[in-house]
Amino acid sequence: MHEQVAAAALEGAAANVWLVPLLPFLAFLIISFLTRPWGRVSAAVSILALTGSLGVSAQVFWQRFTQDAPPMQVAVPWITLAPDHPLGTIELGLLVDNLSAMMLLMVCFVGLCIQIYSTAYIQTEIAHFPTQGSASMSRFFGWMSLFTFSMLGLVLSHNLLEIYIFWELVGLCSYLLIGFWYFKHSAAEAGKKAFVVTRFGDLGFLMGILMLGVALKGFDFLGLSQKFTQGIPEGLTAGFVALAAVLIFCGAIGKSAQFPLHVWLPDAMEGPTPVSALIHAATMVAAGVYLVARLFPVFHPAGHAGEAALLVAWIGGITAFLAATIAVVQNDIKRVLAYSTISQLGFMMAGLGVGAYTAGSFHLITHAFFKSLLFLGSGAVIVACHSNDLWRMGGLRRHMPFTWFAFLMGCLALAGVPPLAGFWSKDEILGYVYAAPGGMALFLVLTFSAFLTAFYVTRMYFLAFEGPYRGAEKAPADLAGPVPPLSLPAPFPTSQALDVAPEWTEEMATSSQEDLPAACRGAGMEHVPHGLHAPKEVSPWMWGPLLVLALFAVFLGFAGVPTGVGLGLPNFFEGFIHLSGEGHPHEFHWTPMLLSVVVALAGIALGAGLFAGNPERGERRLRSGLRLVWPFLQQKWYLDHLWARALAGTMYAGALTMAWIEANLVDRAVFGLAGSVRSWGDWLRSEHTGKVQHYALMLLLALVLLAVGIGMVEPGFFTSRQFVINLLEGGR
Amino acid sequence: MIYDPNPVAFWLLAAMVAGCALAVVRARKLFHAGLALVGTLFAVAGLYGLLQVWFLAAVQVLVYAGAIAIMLLFAIMLTHHMMTPDLKSLTTQPWTAAALCLMLLAILLGATLTSTWQTAPDTTLSPTWTPKSGFQVAEAVPSIKALGFRLLDPFTLPFEMVSVLILVSMIGALVVARKNPALPKAPEGREEEAP
């Protein structure tokens, strides 16, 4: 039905690739229906299934790595309406090429580390909530398995419609897991926000899919890519393709938290930390990047960046810069990491936008490792300190050596210190941007973002791990905690604009209601008070995976060292992931590499200078140095406000208008009609006075009217002879 | 034979009929209305006589003026103080009713006066027109004998039914007018209760 583009059937290890997503799905089913009451069993099931997936995906990866095979795919019809028409069938299938094999391995591996970590972590969180028991653990692992299934399905998707399906499913899992502690109002709200905001992007995504697929009479990636290798396909204009690509990119903007739809990701930190690590750092948020990489030929027809690619690059650049600036002023360790994630995703997008296919993908992989490492590390820190607030930490290096070491490695990798993973991948993106025609402005933006990255990472590190342990008691009151709003109130909860607000929230439970059941107090139980004792190192189940991930954070970069550096290493990554049929156009430049090293070191130096000795003083100097910019950053560039007012506000205004129309026009018209009928009836009813003579009068009136009527219709009726004859003869 | 009633007698009787009838419907005292009715009935009887239907004139006087009118007068006396004027004797809707009655009158007059009746004087009993029931020219002046034959030949059943009807109405009147012991006596002012 559509030309099979140089695609082979699944063979070798890849023939088993369907097991990769299936195993976690089975785990989800088993956990949901069989092992719900036993949390540890559920965890074991989930981890076992994922281990199986990892094994299979490792085999697939090895097969792809060792053989230079064409992409392999298989597809089965899902809906068939008109089999002989190219658009008559919607298919589901599996596509195995180097990119997806790589992603499979990454997702399975990182996912496995995170799940092992979660076995210990989630128990400590459950311990905070008296109403939650072992079933919560099952719930957690069930949903994690469902997510893993969806993500693997997304990676293996064979066509655009299928990727949309899994796209929505990962969104669902994200929603469920962000709102995992469903009894916390904030968690439920954050989950909803994540779903709705990403759905805004998905609208564009779906439109773009339909636009592109209907125009090209096919949805499958290989076919689409093939059509674009020689430039814009016949019959389409460049503008059409650019519009379709931009619409599809909207999906990536939503899912990968790019400007301006990034606002959901920081709030998503309400979820348990492993969720943040897996979904909101390593895998799901990278799906947008993966999507752009998948459709790379559409953005770059015949290898030349189209208008859409330019937009991708600049959205990426703006996002990288914006999120990095916001991360500088965050106090919540997870929010620093969340903004850092947004920023790094912006780097990847910028890379893909200027054509750095390999570099973007490479940063995607390395980032997955070191960012999940950082998140898991922050989870360990939070468990130890019972707080997310950086100002309640400090000096953890001495108390938690394993965590410290792993976290430090992650920080260095993120900051871009050579020769750690983040350095190589980020540097390669910068190199591309530098070399790209007209990319100098973008290069400067990204370089400055890299500087900021190094700075906020250093700030985070010093606040958490160096100096003395502050705890809740010694935290500086004016610096700690979520800083109160300055010039604008917090984005208004749109529900209240409609008078649609819940009757009961946890805020109401705080005063004088000690006897309430625990479930009614919700998040009030979160902060279990703890004594002055110093934080302790977490269990090996937690720091074990941290060290494994740290290993990768340190050494993974060597898989993609540019050949121009002269370390003598082959560029494995580029050899594995590159655009088929194209030579590598990028030439190595020393300038950006040196510049990025300098910038990273400068950022670290500035951060260390401010925060190494006396962090309070450093923070005060930072705030006063930033002056008016600081509240602006603290308010996240007012983008949440913008969204709340502009878009949600519009929607709710629409709702109010429509409800008004419903009540006052439509319904009133109906009731008016009914009322007029009723008043007619009332009028007629008033004629029923019960008085015989009145009735008789009406009778006479009717008779007169009848006679007049007949007389008007047939003037001669009463006077005709026939009338009389009829009268007479009728009586006989 | 062309029948030609005496115009003077007709107009006198007609005036009496109309005048008395007007008195019946407009009299302020009910008793006067009753008396006016008797007058009307006598005038109508006179008209019957003018039409040479003597038997009916007799019946009119006997049954109507004699029996029915007397009964109504009794009813008046049973329920009313004889001579008190009926203060609100004309009810609501007098003007509507008057207008409608005038319209009815106009219609009736229009219909009757513009119709061409197959009257004997005009057609002189053309032999082509014979009603199915048939009649003889000799019977044009209704004799009691002819009337008797008519009543008992084609109208036997209705004739007998009328007797039954009168019987039933008498019994019915008794039943209706009888005090019903099952019903409690209606309290005063019951009519003020809103239904």
Add this chain to the structure above:
Amino acid sequence: MDTLVTQLDRLPLLSLVTLAPLAGALVILCLSQRSVRAIQTVALLATGFSLALAAWLYARMSAFPDATGFLWQELHPWLPEFGMQYHLGVDGLSMPLVLLSGIICFTAAFISLQIDFRHKEYFALALTAMTGVFGVFTSLDLFCLILFYEMASIPMFFLVGIWGSDKTGLGKPIRRQDAAMKLLLYLQLGGGLVLLGIFGLYFLSDLKTFDYPELLRATLAREHQSWLFLLIFLGFAIEAGLVPFHTWLPDGHSSAPTALSMLLAGVLLKMGGYGILRVAVGLLPEGARIWLPLIGVLAVVNILYGALCALRQTDIKLMIAYSSVSHMGIVFLGISSMAWPQVGTGALFGATGAVFQMFSHGVITALLFGLAGTVYLITHSRDMTRWGGLASRMPWLATVYTLGALGSLGLPGMSGFAAELMVFLGTWQQRPFLAVLAICGLVITATYLLRSVQFAFYGPLNPRLAEVRDALPAEKLPLGLLALTTLVLGLAPRLLTDVTTPALQAILERLAS
């Protein structure tokens, strides 16, 4: 097995499906008011029988995907001098809806176990209405169809008026009696218009018959088709909740007792959609070509208007009812894409999507109404802002409600997604602009549904509701069945599309010629 099947085929199978509930109603009328158990059992048996038979017929039909025309026909003259007959038969268009009716009726009967007074009258009326519902989908005689339609709609008046509940939440309260009257008037208005149209068909076609297969051969002038289409479409569209003739729907559905809400939203709305496809589009192809493009615009209005109104509601049943308005817009959109049967696969996708959406929405909305009604029964409030945190007390209901909400907002893996995808795919091939607007409705849908989940079940537990129960087994069974249906259909949409495609292709061929 073969012999058994052929033996069974001699039975009046469709009559059995259709009339079993009515028979149940008659039996119930003979029972004593006090023997509640017996009454409930009879109701369950009757609807269960219908469901089982419908499912069996469906399975057999899907085993023969190439079978065209009407199967299991029964034809008995009734008033031959007027061209009326008792004519039953199903094809790929009506069979899924018969199955849907079976599912909804059975689950509704199960949920009706919650009714706690005047069981006898309730079940007798409800079962009568169910027979009407089945009959609309099985009858091939238009007069029969109207009769069954009235049979389905008139008992609703009593059921809503007597066993319903009064509207709460925002806006002015509405008594159930008023809602019942509104519902009845609208349904009768729709039925009257359809009847007019059908009489028009009868007299203008010169065939002097109400028989559907006969009428397929009728040739009508273009302007006649146009007027008749408008009449019949409008009549059925009122019943399917076309804005601005939809106001009976929110009031009626939200005031009805739970099982009736399920029946109303699950099947009665679909009678409208089915009627449009079967009678208006099926018999009047030229009229359809004239008016269908306009219907697309109305459909988008439906989608957006219903969604925005739903966003405003706090009464959960009202919200679901408005979401029905929105979702029926998808059906209209799919139907309207049949206007260009020659262009690509758009018309086929649109029509299939419309039927799919009818089935899917029927199941999902019945599920949501069932859940909302059950929670209402437990908490005595329909205002979801007055719920809160119920997930910790009723995890089963919370899970299934979340599932239903996700299905309703078109999450892949649930039937709603497949339906919407097909409709969008169909519309996009013809009028992308309408599809864009309709797709924009998705985000509003997500907002109000997730908000309802959040208000009702998430957040801290409302102390007023500290001691509430979860679903009972008698509630879990029907609701679970509905949830399972939407999941199965979402994962394997071919179960439905393979059955509907031949029938829809036949309609489209008539349209194209």
Add this chain to the structure above:
Amino acid sequence: MSPIGLNHFLALGAVLFCLGTYGVLTRRNAIAVLLSLELMFNAVNLNLVAFARFMPNLDGVVLAVFVIAVAAAEATVGVALVLSIYRNFRHIDLDQVDTMKG
């Protein structure tokens, strides 16, 4: 004077009938209504007899006899009803007898 014909009698009957109707419609007193009714009967009778005399057809007279008989019966029942009303309402104002009010 012009000769008197059928139309004269018919017109008189019409006048009498309308007067009776007017009385029935306007009189508040139930007995007065009965009196007016008798006027209407007489109007009808007058017409019947006139027709019978001028057409000529004896049946009109026969009918008039019946009408008188029926009128007698009617008067009987009517008077009984009036008495009954009087007993129940303490008056015979039809204006206030409105238990049939809708």
